[in-house]
Amino acid sequence: DTAVSQTPKYLVTQMGNDKSIKCEQNLGHDTMYWYKQDSKKFLKIMFSYNNKELIINETVPNRFSPKSPDKAHLNLHINSLELGDSAVYFCASSPSGTGSRYTIYFGEGSWLTVV
Amino acid sequence: SQQGEEDPQALSIQEGENATMNCSYKTSINNLQWYRQNSGRGLVHLILIRSNEREKHSGRLRVTLDTSKKSSSLLITASRAADTASYFCASDYTGGGNKLTFGTGTQLKVEL
Numbered sequence: 001d002t003a004v005s006q007t008p009k010y011l012v013t014q015m016g017n018d019k020s021i022k023c024e025q026n027l028g029h030d031t032m033y034w035y036k037q038d039s040k041k042f043l044k045i046m047f048s049y050n051n052k053e054l055i056i057n058e059t060v061p062n063r064f065s066p067k068s069p070d071k072a073h074l075n076l077h078i079n080s081l082e083l084g085d086s087a088v089y090f091c092a093s094s095p096s097g098t099g100s101r102y103t104i105y106f107g108e109g110s111w112l113t114v115v
Numbered sequence: 116s117q118q119g120e121e122d123p124q125a126l127s128i129q130e131g132e133n134a135t136m137n138c139s140y141k142t143s144i145n146n147l148q149w150y151r152q153n154s155g156r157g158l159v160h161l162i163l164i165r166s167n168e169r170e171k172h173s174g175r176l177r178v179t180l181d182t183s184k185k186s187s188s189l190l191i192t193a194s195r196a197a198d199t200a201s202y203f204c205a206s207d208y209t210g211g212g213n214k215l216t217f218g219t220g221t222q223l224k225v226e227l
Contacts (some may be wrong), residue, residue: 004157041201043158043217047219090157103148104205104215106157 012113020077021110023091031057032074034061039089081114119204119218127224134191136221138204145207149189152201194225
């Protein structure tokens with residue numbers, strides 16, 4: 001069984017569109033994250049939620065809005081997509097707190113291409 | 116930038132050889148972790164070393180931490196073709212808000 005699953009795996013869309021990426025974890029973890037990995041493989045945290053509460057919000061454009069309906073789900077909605085949003089987006093989770101002392105479990109990634 | 120920097124950026128070795136990757140960081144840390152990413156996949160946790168530890172082993176992996184030099188190394192012994200992947204260090208900076216900051220990664224290729 002997949003521990004952290006995210007959909008879709010591949011997404012090609014036009015500039016200006018709005019899209020969502022869904023994420024679910026079945027590990028019983030309290031904390032979930034969204035990371036962005038660019039073409040140079042640089043991985044940067046975007047958001048972190050602990051028990052549905054936003055605890056980390058990096059300098060991400062307002063066009064990106066995370067939503068956590070419950071602690072097992074963390075979705076990412078992106079408005080008005082731009083070419084620079086093309087990247088791989090990883091959902092992740094960790095057992096508790098902000099995850100710094102614990103293993104972070106990553107999903108397989110969602111490859112977003114904006115054309 | 117608080118990110119770690121890894122060296123080398125790319126490493127190509129023959130199967131059976133040892134691979135050493137280094138990670139340097141800029142400020143005090145609480146702990147440091149190493150992750151592996153196979154092509155087209157998510158990251159997988161390998162090992163965590165705390166700031167008060169100097170060396171840790173897990174199977175064919177050996178991680179060292181030198182807080183005085185603000186650096187860590189990952190050694191993979193007797194490498195296999197299946198070890199081909201990108202390897203990232205990730206550190207939790209003291210005062211950094213308890214979030215992991217990832218390094219730039221080392222792309223390891225193990226050839227038969």
